[in-house]
Amino acid sequence: MFITYDPVPEMWDIFKRFGKVFEQTYTRFLDLQKAEAQAREAQIEAALEKVRSRTLAMQKSDELAETAAVLFQQLIHLGIEPNRLYIGTMEDKSSDMEFWITDEDGSKVSTMFKGDASKNVSMKKMYDGWKQKKKIHCDRYAGEGTGRLLSLPR
Numbered sequence: 001m002f003i004t005y006d007p008v009p010e011m012w013d014i015f016k017r018f019g020k021v022f023e024q025t026y027t028r029f030l031d032l033q034k035a036e037a038q039a040r041e042a043q044i045e046a047a048l049e050k051v052r053s054r055t056l057a058m059q060k061s062d063e064l065a066e067t068a069a070v071l072f073q074q075l076i077h078l079g080i081e082p083n084r085l086y087i088g089t090m091e092d093k094s095s096d097m098e099f100w101i102t103d104e105d106g107s108k109v110s111t112m113f114k115g116d117a118s119k120n121v122s123m124k125k126m127y128d129g130w131k132q133k134k135k136i137h138c139d140r141y142a143g144e145g146t147g148r149l150l151s152l153p154r
Helices: 009-056 061-077 121-131
Strands: 086-090 096-101 113-116 137-141 147-151
Touching (some): 061 086, 086 121
Antiparallel strands (some): 086 096, 096 113
């Protein structure tokens, strides 16, 4: 729509042409937005496939450390910058938890970390969320090393 103070019928054809060009520009903009979204989705799928591939290649539980490192690297590739990454396993019969983790640079830490959820507030929250079959558990921590703890069930 063009609004003028004075009627200018001799410009109507030009206005129509400008309108068509704007429509083409806006259509191109929408196409680019869609292409960017598709490219991002392809990046995410490629990252997931790398993690799936590493997971399927696991033969022993201590290879969870390598899986954690691959997942850490893929998150960085997607623009998410975790401080560390933990993959934890839990037991139905006890509050014991086992964690395979990455170091701050994303390299694997070959030693498993064990903990008792009943003796640690953060672990207790994760354990309770797991027992309740919550899809996602997220805690935010303040202070030095501010961060977020996100846990996903098996």
